[in-house]
Amino acid sequence: MPRVFAPILSFCTLLMILASAAGADGPPSKGAQGMPGALGTFEFKPADWMEGKQTWWKDTDGVDPGEAGCHIGTDADGKPNGRSFAEACLDGGVNLVESNPDANELHSHANDVGHPDKFDCNAWCIGQGAAKGVCQTAPAPPCIQSSAKCVCN
Numbered sequence: 001m002p003r004v005f006a007p008i009l010s011f012c013t014l015l016m017i018l019a020s021a022a023g024a025d026g027p028p029s030k031g032a033q034g035m036p037g038a039l040g041t042f043e044f045k046p047a048d049w050m051e052g053k054q055t056w057w058k059d060t061d062g063v064d065p066g067e068a069g070c071h072i073g074t075d076a077d078g079k080p081n082g083r084s085f086a087e088a089c090l091d092g093g094v095n096l097v098e099s100n101p102d103a104n105e106l107h108s109h110a111n112d113v114g115h116p117d118k119f120d121c122n123a124w125c126i127g128q129g130a131a132k133g134v135c136q137t138a139p140a141p142p143c144i145q146s147s148a149k150c151v152c153n
Contacts, residue, residue: 024039024040024041024042024118025040025041025042025043026040026041026042026115027040027041028040028041028117029041029063029100029101029115029117030100030101031062031063031100031101031102031117032063032098032100032117032119035063035065035119035124035127036123036124036126036127036128037065037119037120037121037122037123037124037125037127037150038117038119038124039095039117039118039119039120040117040118041100041115041116041117041118042115042116042118043113043114043115044097044113044114044115044116045112045113045114046083046085046112046114047085048083049112049113050112051111051112052111052112053111053112054108054109054110054111054112055073055083055108055109055112056073056074056075056076056078056106056107056108056109057071057072057073057074057106057107057108057109057114058071058072058074058078058104058105058106058107059071059072059099059100059101059102059103059104059105060072060103060104060140060142061099061103061140062100062101062102062103062104062105063098063100063101063102063117064098064103065096065098065119065121065124065149065150066124066128066149066150066151066152067149068086068087068137068138068139068140068147068148068149069086069087069098069099069140069147069149070084070085070086070087070140070141070142070143070147071084071085071086071099071114071116072084072142072143074106076108078106080142084142084143084144085099085143085145086140086143086145086146086147086148087099087116087140087147087148087149088147088148089135089136089137089148090118090135093121093134093135093136094120094121094122094134094135095118095119095120095121095135096118096119096121096124096135096148096149096150097116097117097118097148098116098117098118098119099114099116099117100115100116100117119150121133121134121135121150121151122134124150124152125150125151125152125153128152130152130153131153132152132153133150133151133152133153134150134151134153135148135149135150135151136148136149136151
């Protein structure tokens, strides 16, 4: 049963990200401000959204478009609770959903709604000195589902 559940959860998470990430609705997060390709933040409800609940999270990579990350659900003391969601590619591999804030920083989501950043991977990679870049899926343990990162050429 767990083998069937993980792909279904991954697919549902990706659909939620795609549906809610059509555009940025806020400025870039503190960690993304001034970074090339930072398009701003948007509201994100995880596939297992808990309406009205304040939830707690830690991000494995902070704001680092070049590294695939996992957002790990915790309790208020930082102990993992089994929830997670991964970063993802949008818009045909052009843009990246990049979770925030800093790596391993315990933070809350009011109403279980996060505000990840959206990055243009091509612009981010050019800012890193590369000729171009794209978003590609990549593993990011402990997330079961695939994550994503900007890959520069």
